[in-house]
Amino acid sequence: MKDIKLYPVGKIESPITTPLEAPRQGQEAHIQGKIIINPEYVKAIKGLRPGDYIWVLCWFHLAKRDVLEVYPRMARERGLTGVFTSRSHSRPNPIGLELVKILKIEKNTIWVEGLDAVNGTPVLDIKLFFPQIDCPRNR
Numbered sequence: 001m002k003d004i005k006l007y008p009v010g011k012i013e014s015p016i017t018t019p020l021e022a023p024r025q026g027q028e029a030h031i032q033g034k035i036i037i038n039p040e041y042v043k044a045i046k047g048l049r050p051g052d053y054i055w056v057l058c059w060f061h062l063a064k065r066d067v068l069e070v071y072p073r074m075a076r077e078r079g080l081t082g083v084f085t086s087r088s089h090s091r092p093n094p095i096g097l098e099l100v101k102i103l104k105i106e107k108n109t110i111w112v113e114g115l116d117a118v119n120g121t122p123v124l125d126i127k128l129f130f131p132q133i134d135c136p137r138n139r
């Protein structure tokens with residue numbers, strides 16, 4: 001398979017306007033924003049509720065795609081390491097993984113807390129967080 005076509009299901013509305021002003025991980029700053037779901041995908045959010053945690057897979061549209069090695073944030077002294085060992089936004093397929101808490105849902109808008117993505121970041125998918133699946137220690 002050479003190419004894969006992805007269609008955004010929505011976009012992030014966030015007070016973060018540039019990558020430089022974003023927290024490295026959303027959990028570090030409790031930034032609130034919205035996920036606006038495109039009308040044709042609204043049925044897909046049926047059942048989500050305030051208080052749920054969701055994984056938001058987004059497309060870091062401003063990221064570099066030619067980066068294969070990065071300096072780990074917490075341990076620069078270790079030197080360069082492969083990008084797949086990191087959570088860097090710059091990578092061959094710049095997919096971001098945001099774990100956010102739902103605050104409110106109205107029609108096609110989900111208010112969330114815990115974002116590190118800039119305003120306008122396309123959303124590719126949303127998955128409900130299940131501790132028994134997503135946390136190996138709970139298995």
Ligand SMILES: C[S@@+](CC[C@H](N)C(=O)[O-])C[C@H]1O[C@@H](n2cnc3c(N)ncnc32)[C@H](O)[C@@H]1O
Binds near residue numbers: 097
């Ligand atoms: C280190 S990444 C971590 C992202 C996600 N939580 C993850 O683990 O996949 C977060 C950084 O991505 C950058 N960023 C946010 N939105 C972006 C976008 N649309 N395009 C490029 N970079 C972005 C910001 O610099 C932010 O600090």
